[in-house]
Amino acid sequence: MPVPSTQPAAERKLLRDTVQDKIRDAIMDGTLEPGERLNDDDLIAWLGVSRTPIREALAELARSGLIEMAPNRYTRVAAPTKDELLDAYRTLGVIYGGVVRLAVPRFTEPQRKKVVKMLDDVIARSTKGKQDEVAREGASIYSMWVEACGNASLAALCRSTTDGLAFKLRVPELPELIPADTVLPELEKLKAAVLAKDPIAAELAMEAVHLLPAREH
Structure with a gap:
């Protein structure tokens, strides 16, 4: 029998992903502010696509924690609170401790230099009390480690x-x-651990950065 064409589904998935990326970027750069209501008609006018890929994209963003949805009540940008901060921060430490352990031995020299430069920048800004700037760029900072971890499953989780x-x-x-x-x-x-190419020390340091309990080397 003829094999059914899957092209329409592939196109629909691609469109959803494009819409998701645009909404995600608008949230992360502050164009869409925390707590802001998201109206389908406004999103359709902005993105120039139908309702279906928008709803699919919003559902994915809700699963990732950037969107809050209550059926028949509201769809809005998530509004972070101080009560959620430490749990989220420590969760990042649990995940990225493992990422760092895998990534450090795999870094190319250009990657190692890029990460060291990033850490110097984070240290400098934190010293000046500019942690809010670092937090706004958090997702991009974490992604630098994922690029080199070499574990597709872990990268997908990240x-x-x-x-x-x-x-x-x-x-x-x-x-x-x-x-x-x-x-x-x-x-x-x-x-120092990145420069020394020491994955265990790097993992422990990343966990300590994220306020996880100390454990023996």
């Missing part, structure tokens, strides 16, 4: 969870709940 978790760090209470003087020494250890 792609599906990091945006929503990093977004929850964007609260005014961040400096109070994640003090710079606690994190800065661990960032220095993380940088």
Whole structure:
């Protein structure tokens, strides 16, 4: 029998992904603000697509934690609260401790230099009390480690969870709940471990950066 064509489904998936990326980028760069209501008609006018790919994209963004949906009540951008911050931050530490352990031995020299430069920038801005700037770029910062981890399953997990978790760090209470003087020494250890190509030390430092309980080397 003839094999049914799957092209329409593939096109629909591609369109959904494009819409999802555009809405995601607007949330992450602040164009769509926390708590802002998302109306289908407004999104249709903005994106120039039908309702179906928009609803599919919103459902995916809700699963990642960037969108909040209540049937027949509202669809809105998530609004991070200080009560969620520490749980989200420590969850990132659990995930990215493993990512770092896998990535550090695999870094090419250009990747290693790029990560060290990023850590220098994070350290400098945190020293100046600009943790809010670092938090706004959190998803991009974490993605630098994923590129080199070499584990497709872990990379997929990171792609599906990091945006929503990093977004929850964007609260005014961040400096109070994640003090710079606690994190800065661990960032220095993380940088040293990357330069030394020591995956275990890097993993422990990443976990300590994220305020996870200490464990023996």
